Amino acid sequence: MLHILFVCTGNTCRSPMAEGLLRKLAKERGIHVEVRSAGVSAVPGTSISRHAAGILQDEGIQDRIVSSQLNGEAVAWADLILTLTGAHKRHLLQYFPDAVTKTHTLKEYVQTQESVNADIRELDSLYADAELNLALGTEPDAAAMQRMIEIRQRIPSFDISDPYGGSREDYELAAAEIRTALYSLLDKLESLRRL
Structure with a gap:
């Protein structure tokens, strides 16, 4: 069974909605996954926002989801980590650089343009190397840093908008x-399952 972890900031809006929705949609399609969510700045045990809870209830999702802080146990548990923004992904890779091969933003993971995928893989590798160098007390390679800037300029944004503090709309x-994005994710999982 595939273990999927969604990551956002406080784990009260986007990642809980992704968790609940994926659990429901995967079940409807007969795809067996285990889903969790966490936040890079979460207060563990906090209730999800009332609007997020309302959206899940409108979908018939009765899961009781409370916030969790992103930690090493969650990262180790996950086969696939899907962040809701690029900033969440960079934060995760800063603290867990070994997770680089299984960490993506949700939107980038489901996009299908190979040239963009190649850029994303290269950027992730460069970023993980730079973080490792910093952790070891050495300066990141200047050419690699310049290459990261070049790649970032041509990659489209894969961020899910943040509704925190906003209206129900x-x-x-x-x-x-x-x-x-979850529909595309499920399509991808179904095609991988057939291989």
Whole structure:
């Protein structure tokens, strides 16, 4: 069974919606996954936002999701880590550089343009190497840093909009972005299952 971890900031809006929605949609398609979520700055045990809870309830999802802080146990548990923004991904890789091969933003993981995928793989590798160098007390390679800037300039944004503190409509828009990406994720998982 595939273990999928969604990561956002406080684990009260986007990642809990992604967790609940994926669990429901995967079950409907007969795809067996175990899903969790966490936040890079979460207060463990905090209830999800009322609008996120409302959206999940409207979908018939009765899961009781409370916030969790991202930690090494969650990263080790996950086969696939899907962040909701590039900043979340960079934060995760800063603290868990060994997770580079299984960490993606949700939108980048489901996009299909190979040239973009190649850029993302190269950027992730460069970023993980730079973080490792910093951790070891050495300066990152200047040419590698310049290459990271070049790649970032041509990669499209893969961020899911943050509804935190916004209206119900803001949450609906974020949920729609998430739902669209999850449909593509499930299509990808089904095609991988057939291989």
